[in-house]
Amino acid sequence: MPPAGVEDVSVPRPCSRLAAWLGSGAIVGAGLIAASTSAALAQTPELGTDPATEPGLFAPAPAGSRPLPQRFRPGSATAAPADGRTVFGGGEETAPSGSRLPTSTGTTSFDSRNARRFRLPQSLTQRQQEAARLKRAPVSAVLVPGTNQAVTSVVVPGRLRRRGGPDIDTTSRLNIPTTATILRRFPNAEVDPFAPTGIRAGAFLLRPAIEITTGFDTNPTRIQGLPGSSLTTVSPELIIRSDWQRHQLNADLRGTYTWYGQTYPPVTENAGTVASTATPEIIDRPTMDSRVNGRFDVDKLSHFDGEARAVVSTDNPGSPNVQTGLKRFPLVTTVGATFGYTQAFNRLEVTTKGTLDHQVYQDSLLADGTTYSNADREYNQYGGAVRVGYELKPGLRPFVETGADTRIHAQKVDRNGYDRDSTGTFVKVGSTFEFSRKLVGEASLGWLWRFYEDDALTNMSGLTIDAALAYTLSDLTLVKLVGTTRAAEIIVPGMSGVFSRDISVQVDHAFRRWLIGTALVGTGIDDYVGSDRLDHRYFASVSMLYKLSREVALKSELRQDWLRSNIQNADWSATRITVGVRLQR
Template sequence: MAAAAFPPLGLLFAMLIVMGGPARAQSLTSDLFNPEKASRTASKQSPLRKLDQATGDSAPAADDDPPPAPPAPSRLGAIPRYGAPAASGAAATGYDSLGRRRPGAKGVANGTAKGAPNGAARAGAVVPLTNNTTLPPLRQGPLPSTPPKLAPPPSTAAHGAPVPPALAGIVPGQPPRRRLPLDTDPFGATGIYYGSFLSKAAVELSGGYDTNPARTLPARGSAFYMISPELLIASNWERHSLVADLRGSYTGYGTTTPFDISASTGAPVTLDRPDFTGKINGRIDVSRDSRINSELRLRIATDNPGSPNIQAGLARYPVYATAGATLGVDHDFNRFNVALSATYDHTSYQWSKFADGSTYSNDDRDYTQYGGIGRVSYDWQPGLKPFVEVEADTRIHDLQFDRYGYQRNSNGGYVKGGSTFELTRLITGEAAMGWTTRSYVDNRLSSISGLLTSGSLIWTVTPLTTARFIATSSIDESPLPGVAGVQTRDFTFQVDHAFRRWLIGTAKFGYGTSDYRGLGRFDNRYTASLDLVYKLNRTFQIKGQVRHDWLDTTAVNSSTEATIVMLGVRVQQ
């Protein structure tokens, strides 16, 4: 039985003897205790692997596996993309609703030859997860060290209450809502709407010091206060227009003039005085080419301090009021425009009150003026509209003879030519020159005539700097004996600069002349001022001003100077 169990051993020894080789022990290798599953190909650690004859390293096998593809990039930190882009499933030949031309499928696309299976990718290339070429490429390489970007938060109005259809203007049959005009002044008054009218109100409270409020010699300074209300009302109609502009002020002084100085210099005892200018302009659009224009106006003021028209020994300045109206029509004949209007103005003075308690009538200074104005203009080109204007008027005084026995009724008028223009929005306004004349019923009063200049120009030098020029001319009345009237011309140049949107600086220079015909007196008036406005918000502003006035006259001992310093607050709505 033992002989039957051991024959294989005997056969083994017989074979070793026949081979005739010496017996050797098994060498130790790194995979001796690392058994692997049997495979038809030898691994790189197998002792049965092939070796390179020159170097002794493992020889590459023809059937070795290709290097593994790098891992897919991580999507951590990438901004999520929601929705499917247009033509995301159209491959290379499908329909694209955006009308974009898709590349042809010739040659190699995305690393794979045309018609090749998905597994036949180019060695070392990353196989795309989709065949959509519009998707952005995936991030390659290591992850960035910066924190991932988060998706933007949703809008605060995403879940808000819906806007009513009437407010949004989407109700069927509802007329379109008119857009409000753009507000270019971030610190301007917002105003209040009363129906179709926009109202803007303001008041300024100022205080300061005037070195010569009466404009007399010798100069006597005084502190003062000023209250200046304003009201602007404008319609917001599609047709027609109505605008009311009302501005006033009251100046009060802390000191009075002694009686003896008032009697010798002409300065009133009380220097307080009011000032008001109001206009209401209306326009009725009769048709596309015809309009009816109207204006109501009111002026309340006193004679200027230092004027020779002021009587000596007054208790206060007498106040005068000028109320007037204008009614006219204008019509467009293609590019020609013809405008005709009639004017009416009445001026009335208070009685003079003297420091000794007596009074004196100023009825001889009251008069009514009737006039008519004709204007023809031609729209030559956009931004340039030349015109010719003619005016004629007559002045009738309430009393035929004044306090000195002169008849002051007169007839006058003017002719001027100029143009309104708008040059590239940089220079806008109107400028004109002409000739004015006035003749009097009394032969003892000489006629007055001379050059007339008028204009109002605005030059936008830069978006932060604006220059303005204003010129006016007039022939005014005078109660002085032998004086027919006063021919007055005034020129003002002003520059506004915005250092910031809330800090506005203004420099102003003015020059004027007054020619008293028949008296031999000629006045030169100069004024220079610096203003600074600090806008806190749309409601409150702080204003400061420094001004100096000169009066250079041919009258003996009548030239004066004055310096005014003022600081105030403006409240507007």
């Protein structure tokens, strides 16, 4: 203890011991440094005078060469730091995790890697030889002995970077110079390299086009014995497709107008009477078929479907509905809509839909300047249908569909005293197909019934054939099968309607990507219910499409039509040849 009144400034016992050890260590270290310094100053041996420095039998360098520096001699390496760093040469560098030291050391010619040596042509420049060696050398050969390479960035092209995406790691995992290898994925072969590119308008793709054709028809009136006529047709169209991730809204707007150079006025006989035929004096015909359809996806198992349509046409030339003494064909306009809902229960799918159509006829303009009303031919049609389908396997979904409709005419009784209001129903069985995009479409067979309010009219019934199939025979050949069934109205006394069935096969073959040939054959049957008349129609055509570019194409067609009826003076045949140009965007 210190005397009284004296402040205790002594160090605690543990601290005093530590200070003693540090002091003795410092004295010993200072002595060693002084001794080594004096020894170094006392002698400076020349190269080769010290046996330790002279190359011997076990020296790391061949005899007569310069010996290795002191830092590569056995036992002279500096102790490795405790933080994991290694010492190469005279400085400290951080060794990367996972990297390995080179197997070749010093300046000897010995290589323990057993790698196959290769020779380079002497014609290469020094820079090309170095680049070739680096390209063929393994990872260990790229590293410089005694050094660790710095982290090298990988060159990443801008097209590989995605806006808003995560950053790309641009460092080499092995800390060696690395060249980024870009795997080029070639796009799939374009189905039609001459397809129009369209016009982008927001989320919609617009594809406008117009066709202008001219030619000659040997029988445009479809009445045997009348002269043929030249013709010119203009067909504008606009196709609209939405580009949404969900839902869909499309539009197909098409129209045509055909001018004929020949007119067919009433024929004056020798006795002075005027004989009228069932063909107008002017047979120019406009047509339009415009449809807008969409789909609203509620979820992945259900969606709503809708369609709005407007169709403008005329009676077909040669039809019994054509009045005698007409100046021109009266227009027939049909506007309608369809609304449906589809719900899927795993593989089972149920679809319900409702339809509404209104058909209106223009008043007939007669050759003498008077008009005749066609209000008795106007009607409204209301209908609905239910379809149940089950997916047996991917691409094959059989279904059963049934539906009914009713037609209510604007006038209860027509010009001939018949009540043509009717009710129809149908049932059909079929399937949809989608096998590896080879066979796509739908086909069905069924039966149709139509019951008329007037007992004087015969009820209609018969087999229905409906199909729309496309089969890709090869990359250059496409086969299409189309079948339709219609139950049309008629105004002829004693007849209930026309039950028509058509089927056709079309083959498109690309001789070249810019040269498409098409062959079309088909047949149809018109059964005039309420009479014995039965007409058989046949048609065949060949056409060629020559695509000059994505915007311009040339077209040509040769078509032959025949009608064979079981009544006299109703048969006819017609040949039509046309050439034209199609402009599209």
